[in-house]
Amino acid sequence: MGKGNIKVLITILICWLILANATRTKASINTQPMKLTDEASIENVMKSLTIDEKVQLVIGAGYPGPNGVAGSTRSIPRLGIPSIILSDGPAGVRIGGLFAGAPPRIATAFPIPSLLSATWDVKQMQKVAKTMGKEAREYGVDVLLAPGVNIQRDPLGGRNFEYYSEDPFLTGSMATEFIRTVQETGVGTSIKHYAANNQETNRTKINAVVSKRALREIYLPAFEMAVKQAKPWTVMSAYNAVNGVFATQNRTILTGILRDEWGFDGLVMSDWWAVKNPVAALEAGNDLIMPGDYRGPLPMPELGKELYTKSSAPSPELLKAAIQDGILSKEALDSSVRNLLKLIIKTPTFKGEYKNVDYQTKTTLSKKTAKKGARVNREVASEGMVLMKNEKKSLPFKGVKKIGVAGENAVVDLAQSKLGIIIGGGGSAEVNVDPKNVVSLVQGLKNADYAVVDSINGKKVIEGLSKNEAVNLAKNTDIGLVFIGRQSTEGADRPDMSMKPVEIQLIKDLSEAYHAEGKKLVVVLNIGAPIEVANWSDYADSILLAWQPGQEGGNAIADVLSGRVNPSGKLPVTFPVKYSDVPSYGNFPGDTVNNVVHYTEGIYVGYRYYDTKKINPAYPFGHGLSYTDFAYSNLKLSSAKYLLSKNEPLSISIEVTNIGPVSGKEVVQLYIHDQNSKLERPFKELKGFKKIFLKPGQTKKVTFAIDKRALSAFDDKLNKWIAEPGKFTVLIGSSSQDIKQEAEFMGVGKDVN
Ligand code: GLC
Numbered sequence: 001m002g003k004g005n006i007k008v009l010i011t012i013l014i015c016w017l018i019l020a021n022a023t024r025t026k027a028s029i030n031t032q033p034m035k036l037t038d039e040a041s042i043e044n045v046m047k048s049l050t051i052d053e054k055v056q057l058v059i060g061a062g063y064p065g066p067n068g069v070a071g072s073t074r075s076i077p078r079l080g081i082p083s084i085i086l087s088d089g090p091a092g093v094r095i096g097g098l099f100a101g102a103p104p105r106i107a108t109a110f111p112i113p114s115l116l117s118a119t120w121d122v123k124q125m126q127k128v129a130k131t132m133g134k135e136a137r138e139y140g141v142d143v144l145l146a147p148g149v150n151i152q153r154d155p156l157g158g159r160n161f162e163y164y165s166e167d168p169f170l171t172g173s174m175a176t177e178f179i180r181t182v183q184e185t186g187v188g189t190s191i192k193h194y195a196a197n198n199q200e201t202n203r204t205k206i207n208a209v210v211s212k213r214a215l216r217e218i219y220l221p222a223f224e225m226a227v228k229q230a231k232p233w234t235v236m237s238a239y240n241a242v243n244g245v246f247a248t249q250n251r252t253i254l255t256g257i258l259r260d261e262w263g264f265d266g267l268v269m270s271d272w273w274a275v276k277n278p279v280a281a282l283e284a285g286n287d288l289i290m291p292g293d294y295r296g297p298l299p300m301p302e303l304g305k306e307l308y309t310k311s312s313a314p315s316p317e318l319l320k321a322a323i324q325d326g327i328l329s330k331e332a333l334d335s336s337v338r339n340l341l342k343l344i345i346k347t348p349t350f351k352g353e354y355k356n357v358d359y360q361t362k363t364t365l366s367k368k369t370a371k372k373g374a375r376v377n378r379e380v381a382s383e384g385m386v387l388m389k390n391e392k393k394s395l396p397f398k399g400v401k402k403i404g405v406a407g408e409n410a411v412v413d414l415a416q417s418k419l420g421i422i423i424g425g426g427g428s429a430e431v432n433v434d435p436k437n438v439v440s441l442v443q444g445l446k447n448a449d450y451a452v453v454d455s456i457n458g459k460k461v462i463e464g465l466s467k468n469e470a471v472n473l474a475k476n477t478d479i480g481l482v483f484i485g486r487q488s489t490e491g492a493d494r495p496d497m498s499m500k501p502v503e504i505q506l507i508k509d510l511s512e513a514y515h516a517e518g519k520k521l522v523v524v525l526n527i528g529a530p531i532e533v534a535n536w537s538d539y540a541d542s543i544l545l546a547w548q549p550g551q552e553g554g555n556a557i558a559d560v561l562s563g564r565v566n567p568s569g570k571l572p573v574t575f576p577v578k579y580s581d582v583p584s585y586g587n588f589p590g591d592t593v594n595n596v597v598h599y600t601e602g603i604y605v606g607y608r609y610y611d612t613k614k615i616n617p618a619y620p621f622g623h624g625l626s627y628t629d630f631a632y633s634n635l636k637l638s639s640a641k642y643l644l645s646k647n648e649p650l651s652i653s654i655e656v657t658n659i660g661p662v663s664g665k666e667v668v669q670l671y672i673h674d675q676n677s678k679l680e681r682p683f684k685e686l687k688g689f690k691k692i693f694l695k696p697g698q699t700k701k702v703t704f705a706i707d708k709r710a711l712s713a714f715d716d717k718l719n720k721w722i723a724e725p726g727k728f729t730v731l732i733g734s735s736s737q738d739i740k741q742e743a744e745f746m747g748v749g750k751d752v753n
Contacts, residue, residue: 035080055319060292068096071291090146092431104432108373115384115547117164120667122177133185140357142347143188149222154588158200161425161528165572166606172225179230188233197238201589207241216714254285278314287336381549381556386569387625394541396563404477406455409485427490444554474513486527511539568665570624583609608682622735628660632740649705658694676726
């Protein structure tokens with residue numbers, strides 16, 4: 001080989017060496033793990049994650065979470081994966097103390113969700129959701145574990161206060177606005193509890209047996225509406241089983257319906273300790289097993305195949321063994337990890353927005369935030385209160401200076417944690433407030449410059465008054481007020497919806513005493529769910545449903561009673577005459593020995609039942625009075641025909657006039673009745689609502705647009721929504737039973753969806 005050739009070879013060798021070295025350097029750069037930076041980095045991070053890391057990520061970091069929150073996820077620092085913070089709840093940010101016994105984090109206790117839906121006004125929901133989102137940010141929360149959208153199937157449901165309504169359309173509409181608005185603040189939400197979680201009795205074991213039609217038309221639509229219209233970052237799977245399969249491992253609802261049909265692309269987390277079998281949960285589409293530690297009756301599992309088919313505690317070791325044994329698929333694990341990474345990159349923690357949050361010592365909101373929260377609480381609370389009865393316009397107060405207040409619920413005794421008002425419900429929806437921020441009924445009346453003679457007269461009226469005391473109170477005051485309270489909580493259903501005989505006696509005695517003086521008696525209900533009213537309402541001139549109105553409750557009640565605010569709330573739930581009228585009567589809470597509850601009433605829940613079966617309630621769904629009056633006129637439809645083969649909107653308009661003496665708000669409700677369906681259907685179903693403000697004499701035109709889904713029923717044989725041809729009636733009302741105008745149209749052609 002000549003010298004020239006050798007030179008060429010050496011040159012080639014040198015070039016190769018330089019290239020190889022460069023490549024190796026590049027490779028060595030690439031061997032640095034790819035950090036999680038954004039959506040585009042996820043696949044590389046997935047490749048970098050070891051199996052040990054993956055099985056860590058899908059299990060929460062334990063309860064309680066850091067600094068007292070409900071929970072958090074695990075971090076993988078080498079890949080830039082932070083732990084994110086999950087905190088309750090639907091009525092305000094709920095964070096405990098830094099350690100057991102340490103002071104909890106104070107936040108605004110907003111009104112209970114039932115009051116929010118009683119506003120029938122998404123604008124009020126937006127105000128609360130925006131303020132709550134900001135409070136969540138102040139405490140460094142990434143996902144707010146709310147809203148709860150389970151249907152109030154039975155008035156004794158322990159968490160009904162925490163839910164919105166007996167109707168899925170009202171529930172879905174309010175939840176959608178809550179989710180959209182909270183997420184606009186940059187905080188995620190967790191719509192819960194998916195699905196058919198409608199009782200507290202044996203909630204972690206009970207099997208809800210629900211017809212496909214009832215599931216589709218009653219228990220799922222609120223989730224469906226919110227998932228499609230507001231895209232919640234997460235969904236929380238429920239404790240109970242649905243038709244024999246625990247919700248946390250129910251592939252039909254978690255993957256088949258939620259993801260494949262509705263297009264949900266977020267993360268599913270379980271309720272706390274709800275997962276019975278972590279392998280089955282991951283395979284079904286439950287991505288994150290919360291809270292991560294183990295608390296259950298089951299023995300701590302040894303590793304081993306046979307255990308995967310039984311209930312077993314979540315642990316990374318168990319999941320790793322399940323992967324190695326081929327019991328848990330890599331695809332299922334990867335899908336869950338991927339969903340978690342997609343969630344994490346959305347969070348303020350990941351974006352570095354919480355760098356200055358003082359998780360350790362912060363126990364109060366900033367003054368500005370706290371002031372805003374209190375203001376929003378007071379405004380929204382008065383918008384959701386429902387004037388159920390108002391004989392001869394006894395309210396608002398006229399010429400009233402002194403008010404006689406009776407009832408043990410009005411007692412303020414901080415030593416016995418009696419706040420003189422019930423501000424919210426119990427359990428994970430409870431908010432930690434500073435008692436001095438709570439405005440009791442009596443304080444609220446005094447703040448409004450009323451003198452209050454409370455029946456306590458310095459002594460603790462535990463229950464009731466003597467006739468004499470009643471007469472004295474009536475003689476020495478201008479009007480009487482009985483304050484009835486009821487508490488309810490997560491973890492237990494209510495025993496009954498009865499009034500105590502001594503409460504009825506108190507109302508009766510005071511009614512007689514005040515009427516003897518030519519004066520009035522008002523009853524204010526401080527409750528989270530319906531109670532019996534028919535057996536005493538005749539004694540009361542007016543009844544105001546104040547719900548559990550949050551920490552500003554006393555001021556909000558005074559605002560309505562005084563007329564500073566004209567009440568405009570409407571019932572989101574029926575008040576039946578008696579419990580035995582309730583459609584689920586006899587099937588709630590079900591067979592608690594065999595842990596099965598049959599939803600035998602099917603689609604006939606709430607007003608769908610009372611209307612159709614013609615059972616008169618004490619106060620119907622959608623009912624609520626005002627200090628003014630409204631007239632309805634000129635109901636018009638954009639067409640007398642609706643082509644079922646299309647999905648074009650049918651426009652509906654109605655004019656509403658304030659014919660009374662003061663400004664006020666009216667909730668115009670739109671119901672649809674299907675006259676000819678082959679499928680049996682409820683007599684009417686809510687398909688639209690709008691709240692409008694009108695000055696005296698003012699008229700506004702309200703318009704609705706309904707689509708084919710609003711005419712449809714779910715045909716469980718065809719397994720789809722179908723609108724049948726035939727005559728439909730549009731009913732426009734001020735309540736489900738106070739229908740003001742009707743109009744008919746024909747559904748023509750064939751629904752070919
Ligand atoms: C509770 C509740 C759920 C809550 C979670 C965390 O058991 O069912 O609504 O978000 O645990 O506190």
